[in-house]
Amino acid sequence: MSSGMLSIGITGIHAAQLGLEATQHNIANANTPGYSRQYIQQSAGIPRLTGSGYFGSGTTVDTVRRAYDKYLTAQTFAAQASASESEMQLAKLSQIDNMLGDPNSGLAPAMQDFFTGVQQVAANPSLVSARQSMLSSAEALAERFSSMSTRLGELYDSVNGEISGEIELINVYAQQLAEVNGQITRAEAATNQPPNDLLDLRDQLVAEMNKHVRVTTVEDSIGNFNVFVGNGQQLVVGSVVNKLLPITSSSDPERVVVGLQGQSGVVQELSESLIEGGALGGLMKFRNNSLDDAANTLGQIAASMALTFNAQHALGQDLDGLNQTSATTGFQANFFEISAPKVLATASGANSVTASFLAPTGDPATGNFKTSLTGSDYVLTATSATSMTLTRLSDGVVFPSTGAAASVADLNALIVGEGFSLGGSVPTVGVDYRIQPTRDAAQNFQVNASIASDVKRIAVAAPSVTTLGSGNTGSLQVSQGAVSPGYSLANLPAGFTYSQGSGAFTFGQPATGTVSATYADGTTLAIAVGSINRLNAGSELARITYNGISIDISGTPANGDSFSINTNTSGVSDSRNAVKLAALQTQNTMEGGRATYQGSYASLVSGVGSVTRQVKVSGEAQQALLKQNELARSSVSGVNLDEEAANLIRYQQAYQASARSLDIASKLFDTLLGIAN
Numbered sequence: 001m002s003s004g005m006l007s008i009g010i011t012g013i014h015a016a017q018l019g020l021e022a023t024q025h026n027i028a029n030a031n032t033p034g035y036s037r038q039y040i041q042q043s044a045g046i047p048r049l050t051g052s053g054y055f056g057s058g059t060t061v062d063t064v065r066r067a068y069d070k071y072l073t074a075q076t077f078a079a080q081a082s083a084s085e086s087e088m089q090l091a092k093l094s095q096i097d098n099m100l101g102d103p104n105s106g107l108a109p110a111m112q113d114f115f116t117g118v119q120q121v122a123a124n125p126s127l128v129s130a131r132q133s134m135l136s137s138a139e140a141l142a143e144r145f146s147s148m149s150t151r152l153g154e155l156y157d158s159v160n161g162e163i164s165g166e167i168e169l170i171n172v173y174a175q176q177l178a179e180v181n182g183q184i185t186r187a188e189a190a191t192n193q194p195p196n197d198l199l200d201l202r203d204q205l206v207a208e209m210n211k212h213v214r215v216t217t218v219e220d221s222i223g224n225f226n227v228f229v230g231n232g233q234q235l236v237v238g239s240v241v242n243k244l245l246p247i248t249s250s251s252d253p254e255r256v257v258v259g260l261q262g263q264s265g266v267v268q269e270l271s272e273s274l275i276e277g278g279a280l281g282g283l284m285k286f287r288n289n290s291l292d293d294a295a296n297t298l299g300q301i302a303a304s305m306a307l308t309f310n311a312q313h314a315l316g317q318d319l320d321g322l323n324q325t326s327a328t329t330g331f332q333a334n335f336f337e338i339s340a341p342k343v344l345a346t347a348s349g350a351n352s353v354t355a356s357f358l359a360p361t362g363d364p365a366t367g368n369f370k371t372s373l374t375g376s377d378y379v380l381t382a383t384s385a386t387s388m389t390l391t392r393l394s395d396g397v398v399f400p401s402t403g404a405a406a407s408v409a410d411l412n413a414l415i416v417g418e419g420f421s422l423g424g425s426v427p428t429v430g431v432d433y434r435i436q437p438t439r440d441a442a443q444n445f446q447v448n449a450s451i452a453s454d455v456k457r458i459a460v461a462a463p464s465v466t467t468l469g470s471g472n473t474g475s476l477q478v479s480q481g482a483v484s485p486g487y488s489l490a491n492l493p494a495g496f497t498y499s500q501g502s503g504a505f506t507f508g509q510p511a512t513g514t515v516s517a518t519y520a521d522g523t524t525l526a527i528a529v530g531s532i533n534r535l536n537a538g539s540e541l542a543r544i545t546y547n548g549i550s551i552d553i554s555g556t557p558a559n560g561d562s563f564s565i566n567t568n569t570s571g572v573s574d575s576r577n578a579v580k581l582a583a584l585q586t587q588n589t590m591e592g593g594r595a596t597y598q599g600s601y602a603s604l605v606s607g608v609g610s611v612t613r614q615v616k617v618s619g620e621a622q623q624a625l626l627k628q629n630e631l632a633r634s635s636v637s638g639v640n641l642d643e644e645a646a647n648l649i650r651y652q653q654a655y656q657a658s659a660r661s662l663d664i665a666s667k668l669f670d671t672l673l674g675i676a677n
Contacts, residue, residue, distance in 0.1 A: 005665035008045075011058030012658030015042055018061045019651035026639045034204030036066035036637040038196055066196040072633040074217075077207055079626040081214035081277030086619030088282025089290075092155065093612040096294050099151055100605045107301070107601050110144040113137045115585040121460055122578035126319075131455035135447065138335070142446045145302050149442035152295045159287050160256040164246040166212050166280040167258060173209040174227065174241050177202060181224045182239040188223060214277025230274035233260050251379055252434050253344050290611055292377070297604045299438030300375035300590065302445040303357060305597055306336035308369040308589045309581065311360045315483045316459030316577030317568055323463040325489045332450050332457045339444035341420050341437035343380075351425035353380060353408070353433050358419055362593070364484040364550070367580035370593040373419035378435040380411075382427040390415060390422075390435075417592065460578035461571035463489060464549050467564055474498075474558030478551050480565075480576065487548025488513075493566040494546055496532075500559030504531035505544065518543040 022038050029035040041064070045057035100106055117134035124130040180202045187195040202225055209215050209227070215235065217225045227236035234242055240263065247259035250269055258275055259267040275284045314333035317323040322331040341355035360369040376394035383389065387402040390411055401411040408422040415421070420437045427433055451457045466480045476498070491513045496505045515527040519539040534541045534557075544551045549565055568574060590600045 005661060005668070008056065008058035009658045009662035009665060011045060011060065012661065013655055015040070015059045015061050016651045016655035016658060018064070020648065020655065022064055023644050023647040023651060027641065027644050030639040030641055030644075034200050034207060035639070036068050036196065036200050036203075037639050038064050038066050040064050063193050064196065065194065066199065067637045068199075069633065069636045072629065072636060073203060076626070076629040076633050077210045077217075078214070078277075079622060079629045080207060081210040081281070083619065083622040083626045084211045084278045085214075085276070085282040085285065086615055086622050088279040089286050089615045090612065090619050092159070092283070092286040093290055093608065093615055095155065096152070096290060097608050097612045099148060100294070100608055105144075106605070107144055107148060107298070108598060108605075110137075110141045111305075111585075111597055111601070114141040115582060118578060118582040118585075121458065122575040122582050125460045125575040125578060126572045128455060131319075131458050131460075134458065135452060135455050138447050139452065142336070145298070145442040145445040148298060149295070149302075149440070149445075152291065152298065153443065155291055156254075156287075156295075159283050159291065160246075163256050163258070163280065163283055166278075166283065167244045167246050170209060170212050170235075170244055170280070171241075173205050173212070174236050174244075177205045177209070177225065177227065178236050178239045178241045180205065181236070185222055185224060185238075210278055212278040213275060213280040229260075230270050233268070233270065233274075234262075235260075250346050251432050253346065290608060293375070294604065294608060295442075296375040296377065296436075296438050297600065299441035299443075300373050301442070301597055301600050301604075303338055303373055303438050303441035304371045304590045304600075306334075306338045306441070306445060307357055307371050308360045308362075308584055310334040310336060311362075311369045311485070312367055312577065312580050312584060313459050315364065315463070315485065315487070316581075317461040317463045317571055317574070318459045319456035319461075319572065321569065321571065322457075323459065323489075325463065325487070330457070331459070332448050333459075334448050335451060335458070337444075337446050337448055338441050341435060342440055343424075344434045344436070345428075346432045346434070347428070350428040350431040350433075353422060353427055354424035355420050355422055355435050355437065357437070358416065358421055359485070360589075364482040367482060367583055368587045368589070368593070369584070370587075370589050371419050372417050372592045373438055373590070375438055377439070378418075378437070380422070380427055380433040380435055382429045382431070384429060388427055392418070460581070461568060461574035462576040463487070463568055464492065465566050465568045465571075465574075466551050467566065469497075469562035469564070472558065472561040474561045475555035476553075476557035476561045476563070477555040478553060478563045481543060481550035481552045482580070483550070484545070484548040489547075489567050491547060493564050495562055495564040496544065497562040498534075498557040498559065499531070503535065504533050505541070505557075506531045513547045514545075516545045517541055518545070 019040050022040050026037050041062045042059050043062050045060050047054035047056050103109065114134075114137040117130075117137035120130045121127075121134045180198055184195055184198045184202065187193075187198060206215065206217055206225065206227070213229060216228045218228070220226055220238070224238045225236070226234070226238065229235050229244075235244070236242075242263065243261045245259040245261050245267055246256050247267060247269060249255040249257045257272055258270045258280070260270055261267045272284045272288055275281050310333065313335040314324055318331060320330070322328060324331055324333055341357065343353050343355050345353070358372070360371050362369040374392065374394065376392050378393060379391045381389055381391075387400065388411060389401070390399040391397070392399075399411060399414045401407075401414060403410055408424070408426065412421045418437075420435075422435075448457075462480055463483060464480060466478050468476065468478060494513065498505050515532065516524055517527055517532045517536070518524045518541075519536045520542045521537075521539040523536055523539060525536065532541065532544060541553050543553060546565060551563070551565065585598070586596060588594055588596055590597065595603070
């Protein structure tokens with residue numbers, strides 16, 4: 001009997017001792033990240049059969065387990081990936097938001113100052129000081145475009161570098177996780193017991209990895225964690241690691257993306273849309289959804305301003321009387337200069353494809369020039385010798401061109417509404433050409449060097465003047481509306497005389513040139529020879545255009561009333577072209593005539609601000625969700641020091657009780673020995 005008591009007491013002491021060790025281990029790791037509370041699992045010993053029945057043989061500690069819920073852990077991993085993604089996005093977005101919305105260093109005040117300078121020249125066209133002020137504000141605007149573009153370029157470089165850094169960290173965690181997988185497998189095989197601390201370490205590595213990129217894990221039949229990224233690409237399989245690499249994008253040589261190198265050494269480029277969660281996913285989403293849009297839209301504004309302002313400036317006359325028809329060289333048609341659209345080939349040795357901006361369209365009579373630039377990037381691909389496609393990346397619209405021999409000219413006919421045209425050689429089959437019409441426009445936006453060195457070259461006057469006949473007796477009024485691109489002064493002066501009998505204006509000398517008439521109802525008629533009817537289907541004559549020079553007509557002429565168009569030989573105080581230049585500020589010059597410069601910039605600022613606020617709110621929600629998941633996981637796996645203190649007392653008492661039973665068994669044994677003697 002005493003021997004049974006001794007053995008039972010020993011098992012009790014052993015169990016209590018192991019319980020104390022597990023409890024002390026919990027207390028020591030209460031603040032260890034990722035640690036799961038451990039507890040011993042006991043079972044009763046195999047009973048002994050006696051004549052009086054089965055008697056117990058004590059207790060057995062089967063194993064030490066960790067308090068763990070894999071579903072709560074998986075939810076915590078997912079919440080961590082989303083929270084880290086939002087955190088990284090917000091950090092980057094805030095930089096753009098602060099730059100664009102700054103009331104002092106943003107683009108809006110610089111544009112306002114520039115057009116204020118244009119208005120000052122319109123008010124005082126002969127003052128060199130006013131022209132110098134306009135030049136200074138133009139150079140400040142160019143510097144603002146350039147500095148903002150440079151800052152966005154620095155963000156591109158920063159994102160490229162940070163992507164490489166994130167990939168390096170992910171590889172480190174992947175390698176460590178593969179090593180822990182091996183240690184766990186060997187430990188379980190040797191003891192058939194779970195190595196709890198190693199399992200916690202593996203979970204913590206997965207948690208850390210989710211801070212950098214969202215991964216999914218699948219436990220195989222021998223307990224290994226297989227880790228996947230993207231839409232199922234293998235990163236860790238058992239103790240085998242497939243390495244992530246920072247590589248150059250196949251569609252943009254200036255862009256760093258993620259490549260996955262398998263065991264064969266082949267590197268597979270992962271689509272940016274597949275990389276989600278964590279800091280890496282945040283960087284990818286920021287670049288795709290915000291940085292690209294900001295850089296392209298800023299360039300779209302710069303290119304549209306340069307193209308439309310230059311188009312109107314080219315129709316003017318400078319302080320020395322020079323215009324685009326002058327025989328003397330020196331006239332500067334372009335006030336601003338920008339670089340041509342960028343074209344990047346994805347393969348060396350490919351045929352050279354070029355791109356150029358289309359001239360602005362619009363009504364020269366109102367001066368409302370406009371561009372059709374979209375602010376998107378494009379990819380040009382020749383799929384065969386007879387077909388090619390241009391894909392607009394912002395929405396995936398495809399412009400296909402096919403024929404006996406595919407040509408860039410055929411494709412240009414389809415993409416007029418995109419604001420640029422293609423040139424150079426026919427694309428090499430199978431090579432992608434990434435076309436960035438506006439990406440560098442802001443960076444290379446500058447004032448024409450010839451105008452910067454001589455403000456007299458600013459063309460603020462109109463190249464022709466219109467005067468009424470000195471003997472007119474009616475109420476005829478005329479004013480020069482505008483000149484159109486390609487206008488001619490070769491046949492001036494040109495006179496127009498009203499004949500009461502025929503009810504028409506008849507031009508006298510010279511009897512050559514191109515004439516058209518526009519009526520109040522909008523009808524336009526080309527006049528080949530003869531006369532211009534004052535009425536057309538009851539609608540009054542509103543405008544005559546002669547060799548690209550538009551004359552607005554009003555009032556009622558008397559028989560013999562006349563007017564003439566002459567070259568502007570004394571236009572020092574003329575500001576008609578400057579007025580039209582200033583009017584561009586409030587006209588719909590962008591997006592095919594749907595937005596102003598300031599309106600487009602305001603939309604950019606508002607859009608970035610809206611995304612920033614959205615990401616901030618989403619990030620706060622993700623952080624709250626992460627905290628909830630961590631609390632839920634902690635309620636199962638976390639160490640409660642009060643509970644562990646109670647366990648210490650419980651196991652101490654169990655130990656003391658078992659020790660007391662040993663003492664009693666020893667005394668009983670001594671008594672038996674005494675009786676035997």
